[in-house]
Amino acid sequence: MECEICGSKIVGKKYTIIVEGSELTVCERCKELGIEAKPTRVVVKKRVSKTPKPIVEDYELVENFHEIIKRERERKGWTQEDLAKRIQEKATLIRKIEKGEITPEKDVVEKLERVLGISLREKVEEVKIQKSKSITPTLGDVVVIRRKKRS
Numbered sequence: 517m518e519c520e521i522c523g524s525k526i527v528g529k530k531y532t533i534i535v536e537g538s539e540l541t542v543c544e545r546c547k548e549l550g551i552e553a554k555p556t557r558v559v560v561k562k563r564v565s566k567t568p569k570p571i572v573e574d575y576e577l578v579e580n581f582h583e584i585i586k587r588e589r590e591r592k593g594w595t596q597e598d599l600a601k602r603i604q605e606k607a608t609l610i611r612k613i614e615k616g617e618i619t620p621e622k623d624v625v626e627k628l629e630r631v632l633g634i635s636l637r638e639k640v641e642e643v644k645i646q647k648s649k650s651i652t653p654t655l656g657d658v659v660v661i662r663r664k665k666r667s
């Protein structure tokens with residue numbers, strides 16, 4: 517092994533230094549010419565700890581989807597059983613969704629949207645726009661307004 521700077525044979529310990537971005541194996545005398553590199557490179561991947569909002573494809577469920585479902589259901593005068601029957605799901609599922617205990621599957625979300633005549637999803641960009649507004653209506657109201665505009 518020869519020193520990559522002075523070219524002399526490295527006797528004993530060799531050093532890995534970084535000179536202008538490239539790694540060089542050098543002798544003890546030359547190690548001062550660069551920054552000593554760490555003997556082993558440990559790449560620690562940061563684990564993303566925060567849980568993102570539930571994402572249904574490129575849509576995000578609105579933050580208070582469970583409140584909207586409950587409110588819209590009650591507005592129609594339906595019990596949880598009534599709603600469950602209409603979307604062919606179990607009433608326990610509705611109960612859990614309304615409590616915010618579970619995030620409904622995409623097909624359930626679609627069925628709920630259909631029978632309740634609401635939208636529970638928003639495109640990610642739309643959420644960002646919404647947050648920048650100074651006057652913030654509740655998400656539920658926004659959903660209803662959008663729905664009316666669309667149809």
Ligand SMILES: [Zn+2]
Binds near residue numbers: 520521523542545546
């Ligand atoms: Zn050297």
